[in-house]
Amino acid sequence: YRTGYPEAILAEGKTPEDVVEIVRVHLEHTGRVIVTRVSDIHYEKIHESFNSQYIEWSPKSRSTVINDGTPVKKTGGVVGVISAGTADIGVAEEACIVAREMGCDVVSAYDVGVAGIHRLYPEISKFRDREVNAVVVAAGREGTLPAVVSGLIDVPVIGVPVSTGYGAGGKGEAALLSMLQSCSIIGVVNIDAGFVAGALAARIANMVAESKKNS
Amino acid sequence: YRTGYPEAILAEGKTPEDVVEIVRVHLEHTGRVIVTRVSDIHYEKIHESFNSQYIEWSPKSRSTVINDGTPVKKTGGVVGVISAGTADIGVAEEACIVAREMGCDVVSAYDVGVAGIHRLYPEISKFRDREVNAVVVAAGREGTLPAVVSGLIDVPVIGVPVSTGYGAGGKGEAALLSMLQSCSIIGVVNIDAGFVAGALAARIANMVAESKKNS
Amino acid sequence: YRTGYPEAILAEGKTPEDVVEIVRVHLEHTGRVIVTRVSDIHYEKIHESFNSQYIEWSPKSRSTVINDGTPVKKTGGVVGVISAGTADIGVAEEACIVAREMGCDVVSAYDVGVAGIHRLYPEISKFRDREVNAVVVAAGREGTLPAVVSGLIDVPVIGVPVSTGYGAGGKGEAALLSMLQSCSIIGVVNIDAGFVAGALAARIANMVAESKKNS
Amino acid sequence: YRTGYPEAILAEGKTPEDVVEIVRVHLEHTGRVIVTRVSDIHYEKIHESFNSQYIEWSPKSRSTVINDGTPVKKTGGVVGVISAGTADIGVAEEACIVAREMGCDVVSAYDVGVAGIHRLYPEISKFRDREVNAVVVAAGREGTLPAVVSGLIDVPVIGVPVSTGYGAGGKGEAALLSMLQSCSIIGVVNIDAGFVAGALAARIANMVAESKKNS
Amino acid sequence: YRTGYPEAILAEGKTPEDVVEIVRVHLEHTGRVIVTRVSDIHYEKIHESFNSQYIEWSPKSRSTVINDGTPVKKTGGVVGVISAGTADIGVAEEACIVAREMGCDVVSAYDVGVAGIHRLYPEISKFRDREVNAVVVAAGREGTLPAVVSGLIDVPVIGVPVSTGYGAGGKGEAALLSMLQSCSIIGVVNIDAGFVAGALAARIANMVAESKKNS
Amino acid sequence: YRTGYPEAILAEGKTPEDVVEIVRVHLEHTGRVIVTRVSDIHYEKIHESFNSQYIEWSPKSRSTVINDGTPVKKTGGVVGVISAGTADIGVAEEACIVAREMGCDVVSAYDVGVAGIHRLYPEISKFRDREVNAVVVAAGREGTLPAVVSGLIDVPVIGVPVSTGYGAGGKGEAALLSMLQSCSIIGVVNIDAGFVAGALAARIANMVAESKKNS
Amino acid sequence: YRTGYPEAILAEGKTPEDVVEIVRVHLEHTGRVIVTRVSDIHYEKIHESFNSQYIEWSPKSRSTVINDGTPVKKTGGVVGVISAGTADIGVAEEACIVAREMGCDVVSAYDVGVAGIHRLYPEISKFRDREVNAVVVAAGREGTLPAVVSGLIDVPVIGVPVSTGYGAGGKGEAALLSMLQSCSIIGVVNIDAGFVAGALAARIANMVAESKKNS
Amino acid sequence: YRTGYPEAILAEGKTPEDVVEIVRVHLEHTGRVIVTRVSDIHYEKIHESFNSQYIEWSPKSRSTVINDGTPVKKTGGVVGVISAGTADIGVAEEACIVAREMGCDVVSAYDVGVAGIHRLYPEISKFRDREVNAVVVAAGREGTLPAVVSGLIDVPVIGVPVSTGYGAGGKGEAALLSMLQSCSIIGVVNIDAGFVAGALAARIANMVAESKKNS
Numbered sequence A, B, C, D, E, F, G, H: 001y002r003t004g005y006p007e008a009i010l011a012e013g014k015t016p017e018d019v020v021e022i023v024r025v026h027l028e029h030t031g032r033v034i035v036t037r038v039s040d041i042h043y044e045k046i047h048e049s050f051n052s053q054y055i056e057w058s059p060k061s062r063s064t065v066i067n068d069g070t071p072v073k074k075t076g077g078v079v080g081v082i083s084a085g086t087a088d089i090g091v092a093e094e095a096c097i098v099a100r101e102m103g104c105d106v107v108s109a110y111d112v113g114v115a116g117i118h119r120l121y122p123e124i125s126k127f128r129d130r131e132v133n134a135v136v137v138a139a140g141r142e143g144t145l146p147a148v149v150s151g152l153i154d155v156p157v158i159g160v161p162v163s164t165g166y167g168a169g170g171k172g173e174a175a176l177l178s179m180l181q182s183c184s185i186i187g188v189v190n191i192d193a194g195f196v197a198g199a200l201a202a203r204i205a206n207m208v209a210e211s212k213k214n215s
């Protein structure tokens, strides 16, 4: 049980039966549960087992949120999520889902690659206007977008390397190393770990929101 | 120039002359500058070049802060810094220094290894009492301390893998991978990058402090 | 032929025909044989070839024990087997099977992840009550459970890294390095090598049982 | 504090002052302490700080045991330690020291390389005669000796890869992988981790000795 | 065109059409051609395209020799080929095929693993009796068989690491590094490169045979 | 002998005597020779052996050009050389030297890191004004500068990863992978291979200059 | 948007729907667009969506060029493309396509492996006769062809490592490292990155062509 | 004890005292012994301990042969040894020494890099004239020379990768992988393992010589 983080299940490596059973246990506990890295076979089993009205499905990130009617309680935290390319959207979506489950509003901006840095400025402006408290940046290949974003906005940036690309370092290693070596200040999570990035960003955002209320 | 972060110079790979000159430029700009990964030869040159009254030296982290009398402006942010073993203190100190330069109060707890988890609880209590807004955890070898801390306190945790250890994965790679694979939610920075961890934690803490004031 | 260890065949990389033939040879020799890493095609062939009454099948570990009626001789050794997550159960089961074939009683505890360390204590108590002589711990991702267990019980601990997880170090490498770098005392075996871990633990347990009898 | 294992300090990465201070704390606690991976500078400081009568120094393993007159309590456990080549003796010695500190008798056999397997048989006989309960095997380069030993004696074998060798895999990686891939049953520890191997073997031996007494 | 070596085609990575066309060109040139790493689709196409009477197929090594009636000219060279385990036979067969195409007699011995070294001695005797001029040894996992063979027979030994095994170093890397680090004198070829090993051994054997004739 | 490239000697790994002798041979041939990666001991020997008037020394790149009075023939080619940070200057200088020896004019711009992209624009303008025909970009750590430059100027860009940095990927691997994975079009050379980058850029520039003349 | 380079889409990692939509946007912009690494499912969708008269398909490289009738404008640049083996043709074709889209004439020479260096000379002559301005060399396995070509012709050579081969370094890593370590002067691009190599070569060729016209 | 191979000691990793003692044991046995990878401190101790008249020292390879007056018995075998660059001579010399100790005549050709392939032909002719029975080729950086030689002469070729070079793959890994991936038939040994290469080549040569005599 993780402090301040939502219930979540990594489906990969588990049988569909196991997944469904763990979902049930968590639902009873908390009323809502996220399942990530869901294969078609997992998804089918989930659909058989739960009322489809209570299943939210994100096909690009292959994640689902299952609930028993319990709504998410809004915290006032605001999280920004950017992805560099079309192929990075799935990982970005995973971050969005967990941030929303943690009560945050999410402002997203997809396909804002470094190649077209001009496409980036209006999105950063939107982030500033919406007063985001933390930004998740998903980027594959050379993974430079998080460093660029960190130089343009003064809230904490969390970089997620994405396993798109081919050849040497093409399964996310180039992006991971590039983020770790960056001259900019960024927190890094595992390759494709949109979930972790989203949760960390939402944790930051919720702390800010809380401190606003408490003061 | 990075948003909200202090001026800093990585001495390694630069000549002493280059370092001193870059320090001068930064001092004129901002009145205070951090130099990290300082060799003996670098340090000597710095001592010759600046008034020793304005040089703060941290021997364990081999970092120095040089100023022209300009004080740090306190923000109200509070950062916690923990290190797992005696050999990790240098990296932890680097994090402390940058956090202080960013105006935060720093609460530190060294030598709180996983082996003696009982040594950990009182330190976490201290962190809670002092209302830290983010925690940096430096850990070498198997690098599990950040995950443990993340499970005990509900503020964002930043893990720094440390290059202590020997054998397979002993130069920080085991700790890095372990943090990236962690089931707990932690932001990770490069091996030995106390500077980056401290700056990210301070950034979070300052945001919280600011939002408290503004509300 | 290995001293004190049961006959075993690694099916992977062999044709079904080869596997069945090697099983036959071993059966004649010893009356019982373990087959590990069995694909569906291997399994089918085995089923055609032997009396199903003499085939024990463990679907999670994809292992089978085939015998000709010869029973296992009990030694009095007791082995504990723990797995960190649901996805590690298959590897843990492999360890259980070989330990039982070596005459040990097996006490198992699945899904006792580090995340929920409170779930661990009662299992360790059970191990102490049952007087286990050695413990196998299967853990994927960051692989920290063996170190924790080693700190809680004073019998030898054998860690098995498991190839669950994704991203950097996600195919068991993070867990392997983490176990090798551990400050706790653990013996390590190859990634997913439940077979080796179970055999080593049973070897230890049988030695203890024997020394009890002989004294 | 680890269950059933002696106090030990890894000097590498610590200042001589830190090492001496930690030694003092441990001495007060338990009367005896091991220090491993001791540099010349560490050793000098230790010599200045403690009565040389209470310092045992093993130059090949660069380890030292410091005590305050408290003797080791004999357990009746017996550990065998073999090294493949002359260059592996240091690591083997580290294993001997910790096993002795844990109360075991140690039977050692150095320079019993695979190249001259005939040199191995009499040593194995000696191990059998002395009724060793576990064997540590230190081996560099291709690291095959542990597998050979495991095939000749029916007690648990712990392999320690040693960082002798040059070229591809020459810093112990070839030996490590070779031991992990072995068809024989061996528990493996980190490259050069004589300390861990000796402690694990002694743990096994002490359990056997105890069970003999208790029965 | 390679000096003294037979025509050979690596099918992998080529279209079936390309393979068949290259075969035709070579056949016209030399009357015989080897094709290795042949997929089912490649094989079908080959069968359609050439008279099946002139196609020799080795299913375990997935190699084929196609000829136009031209026979192999015997040289008098003799090559020994050993494989460690059942899963290594395919690679060993590849070596046999090329050696035969180069005019050598081949003496083979499969399934002579290190685990059962007693199974090895009679085979080595056979090799001596048959006066083999070079020995190819195929071995996966820890790859120690070539070193053992090199210590038992005084002809050149060529080791082929095989990609059987799982976990760390399990795709042939452990075997490759182990052979490169071996204290015995062995020539090494790429993982699974039975073709190269067989050709090199045959080259040696043919040289010896020739020198016998010429003297 | 390489088409259109100057004589050059890599001193590293050669004795000072060997270097001096090779220099002499080349001088007789072509009148000018470059020596790269020159240690202090190499340099001393060179100074003893040749007239210092004919030795040009670049301390940052540790390269020297030795000549016998033969001047470089100007080609009209123009090469731009940029380095990201102070620590990358040595590698950049190596590129400058070889380009000049190949008859090009060199326009250089050091310390133009990505962090301060505003420092980059005027340098690019200068490159455009000077009509450079190719640009070498030396960058360590995350190595993103070449991609940025490639997006700002329409001449071929050659990226040189530099081995500054620390931690994971810090010896130039992060920069190398980042350049290989870049979405921008850049040619890459080995880590620290300023020599190769400069020669390739000069080759391009000379071709352009030549085609201008010939048309 | 990249300076002087054509619009191109990497299909891999994108849904067919995304690919088609991005194609449409680019077509409107520039009239022509390249799509690389196209799976069967991508291709089908493209065929449904665009007039087949405007789709050029290269099955070996799995690339397609889609246009709206807008022709390519010829620049006068000439690019040579060589591939070492049959399996490298796909990558070479990718280079050809982009060079043609950039307005260059392409002279190609496939299957000119190092093994048969005699097959190489006439092709190099052809390149000289056709006055190519840059040469792309695609080579798998040991990847030595680019170095050989660089020694035979005095225009810039761009090497593309190809992921054909098996065993150690067989997915292009051996070729990549070999090209980076080459004593010859070659620019290198990522494994299988025919697109990047072709674009860089065409950029060089166009510059030469332009300078010819402008002078 | 190795079949048909001379006594040899790897000094690296052993104390000077250990080396001298092992030399003595071997001398008594066989009258001659090789010591490789000898540091200055080792060498001094050897010089003190043995009659300098019986010490042969090869400074480039840092090897020494010590004897007690016993001469080498000539076998009639002939070995060729080539090195690519000046920096590879040390490794080549190591091969020469062991081949001579095994009774072979050695024909050597240094500095015959691929860059200057014209320098290679006369050496190959010399090898043919002298009727060498096997060739050792030492090559660093991209390591292509062995493949080239294998294509020019019809005796077995043994490649030794050398750890000269810098950057990615620069410590011999590029050369090793390149040789393993080679399309030519070569036997490979470990990086810098001149000893192994020389011994294998001499083994082949001696077999040929013997077969000449016996026929």
Ligand SMILES: Nc1ncnc2c1ncn2[C@@H]1O[C@H](COP(=O)(O)O)[C@@H](O)[C@H]1O
Binding pocket: A183, B007, B008, B009, B010, B011, B035, B036, B037, B193, B194, B195, B196, F085, F086, F087, F113, F115
């Ligand atoms: N120890 C450190 N680790 C990581 N980054 C650092 C460190 N010290 C300084 N930096 C940052 O690295 C950037 C590049 O440093 P420099 O090479 O000095 O321009 C600077 O902007 C610093 O903020």
Ligand SMILES: Nc1ncnc2c1ncn2[C@@H]1O[C@H](COP(=O)(O)O)[C@@H](O)[C@H]1O
Binding pocket: C006, C007, C008, C009, C010, C011, C035, C036, C037, C193, C194, C195, C196, D183, E085, E086, E087, E113, E115
């Ligand atoms: N899953 C497994 N992991 C490791 N070793 C195994 C496994 N299954 C069987 N073995 C051992 O591997 C050795 C070689 O197997 P085989 O290739 O079947 O001869 C056998 O002696 C088995 O004891």
Ligand SMILES: Nc1ncnc2c1ncn2[C@@H]1O[C@H](COP(=O)(O)O)[C@@H](O)[C@H]1O
Binding pocket: B085, B086, B087, B113, B115, C183, D006, D007, D008, D009, D010, D011, D035, D036, D037, D193, D194, D195, D196
């Ligand atoms: N050579 C060694 N190898 C592995 N672990 C060691 C070694 N020496 C001491 N240790 C253990 O490492 C743990 C952490 O060491 P320390 O950093 O001294 O607190 C201690 O609990 C020791 O038991």
Ligand SMILES: Nc1ncnc2c1ncn2[C@@H]1O[C@H](COP(=O)(O)O)[C@@H](O)[C@H]1O
Binding pocket: F007, F008, F009, F010, F011, F035, F036, F037, F193, F194, F195, F196, G183, H085, H086, H087, H113, H115
């Ligand atoms: N710093 C360098 N990096 C890469 N190649 C170099 C360097 N310096 C010289 N070279 C080239 O390396 C080749 C081999 O050098 P050498 O070993 O001196 O024969 C020469 O032809 C040089 O052109």
Ligand SMILES: [Mg+2]
Binding pocket: A084, A085, A139, A140, A141, A142, A143, A144, A145
């Ligand atoms: Mg990106």
Ligand SMILES: [Mg+2]
Binding pocket: B084, B085, B139, B140, B141, B142, B143, B144, B145
């Ligand atoms: Mg730690």
Ligand SMILES: [Mg+2]
Binding pocket: C084, C085, C139, C140, C141, C142, C143, C144, C145
């Ligand atoms: Mg785990």
Ligand SMILES: [Mg+2]
Binding pocket: D084, D085, D139, D140, D141, D142, D143, D144, D145
């Ligand atoms: Mg060994």
Ligand SMILES: [Mg+2]
Binding pocket: E084, E085, E139, E140, E141, E142, E143, E144, E145
């Ligand atoms: Mg094997």
Ligand SMILES: [Mg+2]
Binding pocket: F084, F085, F139, F140, F141, F142, F143, F144, F145
């Ligand atoms: Mg940079």
Ligand SMILES: [Mg+2]
Binding pocket: G084, G085, G114, G139, G140, G141, G142, G143, G144, G145
């Ligand atoms: Mg090739």
Ligand SMILES: [Mg+2]
Binding pocket: H084, H085, H114, H139, H140, H141, H142, H143, H144, H145
């Ligand atoms: Mg070379």
